[in-house]
Amino acid sequence: MASSMSLKLACVLVLCLAVAAPQAQGTITCGQVVSSLAHCIVYVRNHCAGGGVPATCCNGIKYLSTASQSTPDRQSACNCIKGVVAGIPGINYGLTNKLPGMYGVNILYKISPSSDCKSIK
Template sequence: MASFMSLKLACVVILCLAVGAPHAQGAITCGQVVSSLAPCIAYVRNNGAGGGVPANCCNGIKSLNVPTRSTSDRQSACNCIKAVAAGIPGINYDLTNKLPGMCGVSAPFKISPSTDCKSVK
């Protein structure tokens, strides 16, 4: 099951890299977003079991705060996170949306299957 999940995540990363490639230089890529947030996946799939938010998860969330300052970067990050989250079985969206605050970061959008990333400013 774990190897299937890794394969699925790898496919999403490759897809995101291919889709994100035409963006202007300096724009955040889906690969950067996935790499930064990968340490959070087990936490949100296991409903926060095991205690507090892993430090590497918070570090990843914080690392995205700087490169997502423009509207287009926030929209790209939103689209990427939304697509990756849709491919993760058992994800807890409520917990996922609490993570930025738990890590001391303000998120400019909520993640859910119905999020309209075009409306992110």
């Protein structure tokens, strides 16, 4: 029951941060970024509990890569992710940053609350 409540709280927090996260001028929205990666949150927070990466997480990572082809889109996605992950406790960033490579996707920035999104080209 507590796990279910913390998942619901994390989802609400993600949605609130998605609305408030700063964005560069790109065509991808923070809502699209959050929506595509939402299924990865439980995995990167609770990996020690076992289980594989959900297929919806893999699909979201691939979507994010395809949807953020321009510099403004990559900066926008980075800013969104940066703002959202800062508010979610317990994320395993080492694992999080391995996910794109697991699916043959190259994301040009680290998923971290300290990412320098302005430097992304």
